[in-house]
Amino acid sequence: MPKRTEPPKYREIANALRAAIERGEYQPGQRIPGENDLIRDHGVSRNTARDALAVLRHEGITDTRRGAGNFVRQFQLIPRSANRRLSRSTWGEGRSIWSADMQGRPSAEDVDVEEIVAPERIAGILGIPAGGHVWRRSRTHLSEGRPVQLSTSYLPAELVVGSPITQPDTGPGGVYARLLDLGHPPARFREEVRARMPIGDEAKVLKLAAGVPVVHIVRTAFEEDGRPLEVNEMVLDGNSYLLQYDIDA
């Protein structure tokens, strides 16, 4: 049966479905033909039909719901302007940098604050000797009740000891406003961005469908003199965020 000059059957079926979706024949949220439809219409076995649908699922184009079918996925992007959220006028005035994105719908869950020995990677960035302590602040950010971001922030213990930064609620303006109170206002930030597939339980925690990558951001806050103040590791739902950066020539 195979005629191996063309793409395999399951790819041809996937291509046809993808083209139909791109033509608008199936709108976001709508159901596309299921396994049984493909078996009948293309005369293939069930596994081949399943393979075709898996291609679209792994491309992040469709969502598969057991007992229901395969549906065209719908996106709504959350814009995230790094420059606006990190400008002093945002956190200096008592707004959280998170609220800068969410238009006043800030929400965090499972805030967890703890003093720990600095992980090697973090110690290296912060310039802390091996075995030095940091405060770790972990949180899950929600958008419309949905978890969309995991965030873990590390600050040198000797810098923040006794400050509200060691409490779950840091008060208006968040960590950066408190660093200002402590006489160490952040002057510059660096964000390092990677895309990868979710690992371990990230897909479950962020409720990511198959075929959705995550964006992994490591942000370092620097004082005017170049001293690193904070490292923040974030894992975002890669399909939900549009990261915006402004750069001067």
Add this chain to the structure above:
Amino acid sequence: MPKRTEPPKYREIANALRAAIERGEYQPGQRIPGENDLIRDHGVSRNTARDALAVLRHEGITDTRRGAGNFVRQFQLIPRSANRRLSRSTWGEGRSIWSADMQGRPSAEDVDVEEIVAPERIAGILGIPAGGHVWRRSRTHLSEGRPVQLSTSYLPAELVVGSPITQPDTGPGGVYARLLDLGHPPARFREEVRARMPIGDEAKVLKLAAGVPVVHIVRTAFEEDGRPLEVNEMVLDGNSYLLQYDIDA
């Protein structure tokens, strides 16, 4: 045979393999047990063994080579500093912004330059009336012979007509240096970054293994007065790039 309180067999096998890789039992580049090994060791059918290996492949943890086996993937990141590459001192001095990343190993392939009617999306960003013309410059960037980035740049036709920008070779410093020559030096850039799975032939063109997301960047160059000069759409191998952005508070 199914005992559906635990994870399915293929997931348990995948979890065991992943754990072994994380423990270092299989080093990057090394081969992990193949289909026949899993069939024998776990007493499952071939499809189930394949399903297990597919999980790791789609997580981007392994690479599958036909006729050879499944291998732990190895990464080497290409740092890409947006601020450095876009600073006037880079392109103003005749270096390509691409070379800013590659430490003097610039290379592009399949440069394609053409005047076209502006796609609606591009016209909107550039502030061009419907039906207006742009020059489109498409290229494939290589790193060590491997394609790692697709780039398509759009410039208003009335701005660049007659300039080297309409030629495949723009000369030293590239498009931005030529815009400077034309009296329209870029003053600011905005990059919008998304992560997604490759679609259509992107995986094939970039030679991406399964489970590798792409980073999709839309960069707009603005003149001092805020006029948009250029839109550049880029698709990068998400596993190979580390995007770096510097932000002032």
Add this chain to the structure above:
DNA sequence: GAGTGGTCTAGACCACTCC
């Protein structure tokens, strides 16, 4: 040539939703 993964078929039972 032996061994590997790629594609494909034809069946089975199960878990879930309600098209």
Add this chain to the structure above:
DNA sequence: GAGTGGTCTAGACCACTCT
């Protein structure tokens, strides 16, 4: 209950690498 996708088995032939 009918229909959906999830898991699983047991075969087959093909394309590719050389583990």
